[in-house]
Amino acid sequence: MKLNYLIFIFVSMFLSGCSLVPGMHMSPFSDESSTEMPVTENDKTAMRALNIQTITAQMIVDIEKDFNNRSLGPDNVANHYFDYRIGSKTIKGTPVKESYDQYKVGPRDILNVTVWDHPELTIPAGEFRSSERAGNGNVVGEDGTFFFPYAGIIKAGGRTVEEIRKELTRKLSKYIERVQLDVRVASYRSQRVYVTGEVKIPGVQLVQDIPLTVLEAINNAGGVTSESDRRNITLTRENKSYSINLLALYEGGDTSQNVMLKHGDILNVPDRQFNKIFVLGETAGSGTGSARSRTLFMNKGRMTLTEAISDGGGADQDESDPARIFVFRGGLGKSQIFHLDAKSPDALILADRFPLQPRDIVYINRQEGRRWNQIIDQIRPTVDLLNVFDASPTLSPIIK
16 A cells, blocks of 8 residues: 555655656646757857747748748858858859850860861861861860971860961961861860769760850759759869859759859759758557658758648647647747647648748647657556555546
8 A cells, every 4th residue: 555655655756746748738838948048149049948939820920021031042041051060161142144255265175176178288188177076186285286288286275176277377377378277175174174073974064165054054963863952063164163043043043153164163962951940759659559750852942830730730639739839949049939829720821821930840749638649558567466465546537
């Protein structure tokens, strides 16, 4: 008898000690967090308890007033999270737009020089065979020059084919009357762009006479993979890194994102591993009645609270407390806690207009009394065993 009373006292103490453990029903719950969280203010990190903000219609109105809370807002948090997590110093925005100029010949390019009616000055098979296929076209050396009979050393590096043609014409005019010649680039080999990351065919792409843009380079690489983050493409040029938002180009028509690439550029398409949402707590199981935690990927960097709850399996009808759904946010050093009271399904309309951010944690609380029933189930074998030897009161679960 005394031993059973001691068990009752132990259970009471255990429950009172767990009253603030996540998952316990608190009525009413505190309006601020019981644990201090790191908060960054004025480039300094401080510890403080966070206010729990209730998701209301007015909050949704305030959120939607700021265009940057929209998916394609130029300063949307999803456009910063990648840099924040990896500690890079990407310049937000694109390089200064430069006007297109004609292709400039460079070292290792192969030129095709055709002098009409003078096959001795033209590559074997004359003007009807390309320099590259003939194997002995005019290769521009590392110093940017090449040799041509009667004309001598011709500077080609940094010049257009028209400029090279004019110089050859002028020099050959001393030996050939009414000289007619043509200069073309048979093989482009001097200017390279590197496309890496989440594209189907990463590798080197050559810059030719047709301008190579970001969109064309990605298309040449077979397009992006399903694991790509199209909002945070990085362009590295001359020791500076720029952020390219390909999604703004595709869906928003922002052509400024379609930057023209130059020799030495590195275009990297990162993966989407930072664009995750975590759904924890009393979500619907897989038919076994047990709760499951889920990790969701944001589609194109966007997801609402309703989408997260739905894609996470929904709230468990028997175990969850829809009045206590929380969103914990700690990205970019701005820790916040939000509360959704979804006792009425109408509240999910608000939730569907509440935009989540990368790495948000959605937590669905447990229904009142379920914790008690779980504890009773755990100690019932011990109580039943004692009842065999002592006719003492029997513990019963609370039926909700």
